[in-house]
Amino acid sequence: MTRDADEPATGGGRSGTGSAGEGLTVGRAAALVGVSVRTLHHWDDVGLVRPSGRTFAGYRVYSADDIARIHRVLVYRELGMPLAEIARILDDPAADARAHLRRQRDQLLERIERLERMVTAVDRMLEASRSGMRLTPEEQVAIFGDDWQPAWLEGAEQRWGGNEQWAQYTERAAAMTAEDWRRVTARTEELNADLAEARRAGTAPGSAEANALAERHRALLSTYFDCTHAMHACIGTMFATDPGFAEHYDGVAPGMAAWLRDTIHANAEAHGVDPATATWE
Known part of the structure; x- marks a missing residue:
């Protein structure tokens, strides 16, 4: 079939049925x-949309009805319908065009809604890949408490991002649901209450009870990354020397930051780690 490769930019008169410019x-x-x-x-070629006329020079021209048919084809194709099925529907004299359009509209709305949900899911996944958490800021506050500040995640990433443990955290946290976070938060609150009770009771670092609490603490951290005893010793030092962490733990129980450090260090020593020379490994 000869193609209109050199056709003019505008339509000419249509043979037998139209005037110039139609x-x-x-x-x-x-x-x-x-x-x-x-x-x-x-x-x-396949008879799906044939231009209904030609110019005097022999070029194909599409009428307004032809263009409307093309748009209907595009809608059906967007819905994944095979071309042969599209042709059958368009050429069926018994077909209710308005009914088909209404169904098309309903199907497109359903698809838009599904795509919007997918976009939201992708946005959450992108945020999770950055911060490691799929919770919205509102969900974070609801689960972690009114004093929680979502911006802390950005600070944590700036401080620790880039190492293997942060990569573990982002991967594991991204897989956690809101219910998972509620369970972890409950475990954290329970452990903090037990640590505070031990501190107030004068439990000695290095005792069996204190070592058991230290292991519970290390296990809780291992929810996010594989926390070795050497890493735990480094974290214990940070709890007592970092103003933010020290204020937090001393707020749970007076003197708890230093006591928790000593408890973690004593447990690390029991596992062959010298807290004075411990490194992040």
């Missing part, structure tokens, strides 16, 4: 509806 050539029709000229040629 109808769109294949190039202009393709640009208008957002498909390639090759696609319109293929649809012409």
Whole structure:
């Protein structure tokens, strides 16, 4: 079949049915509806959308009805319908065009809703890959308490991001649901209460009871990354020397920051780690 490769940019008069300027050539029709000229040629070949006229020079021209048919084809194709099925529906004289359009509209709305949910999910995954948490800021406050500040996650990433343990944290945290976070938060609150009770009772670091609490603490940290005894010793030092952590633990029980450090260090020593020379490994 001869193609209109050198057709003019505007439509000419249509043979037998139109005057000059009536109808769109294949190039202009393709640009208008957002498909390639090759696609319109293929649809012409298979009888899906045939231009209803020609210019006096013999070029194909598409009428307004032809363009409307192309748009209907595009809608059906967007819904994943095969071209042969599209042709059957469009050419069925018994088909209710308005009913088909209503169904198309309903299907498109359903698809838009599904795509919007997918976009939201991707956004959450992108945020999770950065901060390691799929919770919204509102969910974080609801689970972690009114004093929780979502910006702390950014500070943590700036401070520790880039090492293997942070990568473990982001991967594990991204897989945790809101219910998972509630369980971890409950475990944390329970452990803090037991630590505070031990501190107030004068439990000696290095005792069996204190070592058991230290192991519970290390196990809780291992929810997020594989925490060795050497790492735990480094964290214990940070609890007593970092103003933010020290204020937090001393707020749970007076003197608890230093006591927790000593408890963690004593437990690390029991496992062959010298807290004075411990490194992050």
